[in-house]
Amino acid sequence: MQTIKAGIIGCGNISNIYMENCKKFAVLDLIACADLDLDKAKAQADKHDIPLVCTTEELLAHPEINLVINLTIPAVHAEVSLQALEAGKHVYVEKPLTLTLEQGRKVLDTAAQKGLLVGSAPDTFLGAGIQTALKLISEGTIGRPVSATAFMMSRGHEHWHPDPEFYYAEGGGPMFDMGPYYLTALVQLLGPVRTVAGITSKALTERTITSQKKHGKSIPVDIPTHVAGTMHFDGGAVATLITSFDIFGGSTLPHIEIHGTEGSLLVPDPNGFGGKVMYRKLGQEQWTEEPLVQGYDGNSRGIGPADMADALLHQRKHRANGELAYHVLEAMWAFHLSSDSGSYYNMKSTCEPAVPMAELSFTS
Known part of the structure; x- marks a missing residue:
């Protein structure tokens, strides 16, 4: 090969x-x-x-x-x-x-x-979890998607990461750290984002590192640590997204739910490659677990550059591409810019959702 x-x-x-x-x-x-x-x-x-x-x-x-x-x-x-x-x-x-x-x-x-x-990155959307959810939406299992909710609720990284300072400096925060996973997954499932309305805040102006390497060191919080808002997608769906480092008592909120005209879909953690995919159609009383499609359901970070390398060899478009990453970057900034201006942010970029994963012929 x-x-x-x-x-x-x-x-x-x-x-x-x-x-x-x-x-x-x-x-x-x-x-x-x-x-x-x-x-x-x-x-x-x-x-x-x-x-x-x-x-x-x-x-x-x-x-x-x-x-x-x-x-x-x-x-x-x-x-x-x-x-x-x-x-x-x-x-x-x-x-x-x-x-x-x-x-x-x-x-x-x-x-x-x-x-x-x-x-x-992220390339987690190439894993079996998001790919299975994409398959169900493409097959019309829940009808036309009309709304979604997504939650990344965390206490932050200073209690486990050896060098957490950059998470609270410019370019850090929950949206820029974890937002790419959630937004990339939502763009794959619902299409590109058209409009964003956001509000940001921060609970603390200073945090104390409790991980071992720098235990006891205080670090300033220079960025918003709670980012919430609503997105309107080109396809018509409206989604609510919250990313937060200010959840100090834990949360039971689901990672991603998508609701359509004929049912609802539970999407697994977009920071992982596998997870459980469940759907419930209109009129049904029980949720059904959908078997995962063939592909990666373990920690497969690196599948993005592998797909990119395969694309180079076969002269095709790679999936975790710059166009997608830039659209997600603009969407992340849109939450902050909307909050700062007190007005809607109209997206200037767009992208094409990636082609679903076929059999992974580039693996060993």
């Missing part, structure tokens, strides 16, 4: 699952990793049997690497992605695509000018 040689820039917490899963995709050949902390890069390379440890500059100059997987912190997503594109590499970046809309547009424009591809 033909392969695409790849390198990872950024060897932090999230890199483990990418490095582990890259071995499962025959279409990807992970040959190098880089980090500002070379000791961290070497430790990850040793752990995951990656041949080369190098600086970012050395990785970008490597003549055999065609695809860069950018796992740096959000504050430098744009900078590193642009460096990769300028070096002639296709790039797949962790979510969000960039911090700002201006940065996102520059990344996409640069890629277009150079004939290169941009991909972005």
Whole structure:
């Protein structure tokens, strides 16, 4: 099988699952990793049997690497992605695509000018859970979707993450951290977003880290930590979304529900690949569990760049693409901008929902 040689820039917490899963995709050949902390890069390379440890500059100059997987912190997503594109590499970046809309547009424009591809997490919508929900909607099981609710209710990350500061700095917060999962799933299921009305707030101006590495350290909260609002989709459906780091006593709210003219659908956690998919048709008293479609139902982060590599080899459009990521980025900003202005935000971008997953011929 033909392969695409790849390198990872950024060897932090999230890199483990990418490095582990890259071995499962025959279409990807992970040959190098880089980090500002070379000791961290070497430790990850040793752990995951990656041949080369190098600086970012050395990785970008490597003549055999065609695809860069950018796992740096959000504050430098744009900078590193642009460096990769300028070096002639296709790039797949962790979510969000960039911090700002201006940065996102520059990344996409640069890629277009150079004939290169941009991909972005999340790729969880390619898993069996969301794909099963998409199948049911496509088959008309619940009729025409008319409304949806989605909730990401959390106490924040300072109690478990070793370095949680960036979650409360510019570009952080619940919408930019977890919103991509929920919005990407909703766009796949309901189509592109047309209009957003949002309200934001924050419960605390300072938080204390209780994870072990920096236990007791106080960090400022510079961004909204509760983001709520309503979206109107091109297809007519209206959805309510709440993302929050201000839920200190727990929540029983469902992840995503979609309601149609002929029934309702329970969609699993979009931050995962599997989960239980349930539907209840008009007139039925019981919920029915739908068997998951063939595909990935475990933690399969890395399926996005694998699909992108396969798309490069077969000259087709990849699913977790830059157009989708930019639309989701604008929708996230729309909640904040609507709240700041006290008015509706009319979306300027659009995208095409990804083609449903076929049999995954690019896996080992």
